Amino acid sequence: MARKIISFVLHCRLEDVIAAGFSATLLVFFSTTSFFHSFQLNGHDIIFILLPVGILGVKCLLEMLFSPEADGEKLDTGKYLANFFKPLLKIFRDWFPFLLLSACYYALYTNLLLRVNPHTADGFLSRIDAALLGNQASILLQPWINPWLTDFFYLIYFSYVFSLPAVALYLYLTKKEKIFRRVMMGYLTLMLMGITSYLLVPATGPEKFFADQFTSDLQGHTVSRGVDYVINVGRVGYDCFPSLHVGIPLLLSFYLRDYRRKLFVPALIYVGLMCGATIYLRYHYVTDVIAAFAYAPVAYWLNDFLLSRWPGERISIASVKNPAPKQTG
């Protein structure tokens, strides 16, 4: 029996196993402790990853509506209905592990983080910054504060929530499913590395830690205030080290180098702007940004390593890194 279960697990997709394992651990943890009563799942946790799923679902339905019937009358009703729901279930099945982990990620932090490790590491991280730069970067940047620059950086910072869903949606729409899985698994690997890091090194960031030392407000316009509000509401507290706002776009830029080399340099420029935004807006220490440059390559390599060795639905990294050219004629 145990052998059968292990065999079944090993033949599943890696992302399914991670999502199921992570969710089951959380479920057991919450249902056996008093945290169950304070567990909160907010729509915000999943809305950004649900957006591409919804777009794909609507696209699929509209295609079905306008496509001609292909011998549907020859199939019996059960098979016809199964064929109708199959593409929708496939979308759900491909995206579900990422949806589940996304929800768990936010729920985990909202309810748990400081209960695991109540000692915040802001003092330690800020001391590293001070040793590197002589003072905190966000304090040194105060003379350059400008309302328009604040608005610009807020927009850059907020665009992060759309960057990964947009890339994933593009890959899925262009039927590059193996690449889609590789990119999404890379994202998951980095997220899980980030979670471990946040549990071990929780920090609030310079905005709160040095609140009494800032002499100037960021002075943004309505755009900045709105984005700041959404970030403060949706943000998981104590998630500073490393900066995933930098790490995830950097990881995406590595994948773009593999598949869309022309977009690699613009992606790196975006990463550079994101580095500026995280520090200027006082969300991260410079150390967090430097750490992101270490975490992203590790996640990239680790993900490829896991995907190529996992016995389930394996992905040949060599084949997805260098997809065979389309045959013509």
Add this chain to the structure above:
Amino acid sequence: MPDIGNYTHTTELVLGEAGKYFALLLFSVLAIRLWRRWAKTSAADKLNSLLVAFAATLIAVAIGCFSMCQSLGKLYSHYGMEAFHAGRLLQAQSLFESSAKFWNSPDALGQKGVCLLMSGNTEQGLPLIEEAKARRKGTGTSFEEFYEGLYYFTRGQRTNGVPLLEAASADQTYRWSVVKLFAVMELDGNYPDDAAKLMKPFMATEITESDQAYVIASLKLAEGKTNEAQAILDKFSTRELSPAWKTRYEKLQAQIHN
């Protein structure tokens, strides 16, 4: 700037509405395809195909009716709340009635009840609020709890009002108003020290409301600062106040002049 509660509520609303209309699209497309298939099927399978197409159409219609009614109910309720907060009680009542016609939810009943209560129609308002609570298995919304508590407060029925106001204060929207009302209760009971404790975190806040002015002026008077108390009261004209506040203002004016 909207508050966190509103943001969470909006996110849930967007997800709920998107889910409903996606289900509607799903079953509508299925029904259309099934009817197309029915037209092509052989005579032997015609009845079976017809039944399936009919069932899918029924489900689509049911989801459509449910979605439209619930969405319209929510829309009317939203505009009703806007009218209520702007003080247009008659308009709000009419909008809440429309909301209940489309989707007879406990919230719509409670909102209509509060509207009636605030218009002075206690006999109809209170039972509606009770009915709304009963339909939610005894739980009231903070909106209902605050205004029912406020009603009892204005009637001098502290025992009934205090638990409701306490419950409403869990919602950030009503916390500040409840603090002011509790401070007024302490002042009415001649306990200025307790009122001062309640208002301590807000003493430096700019005075913009008449109830806030009354509380702060009373506390200044209790400290013996009659000039400051008078200056605060002078900012608000008693002509624009409700009878309950007018009486309190006049009483306070008299105490200052004595």
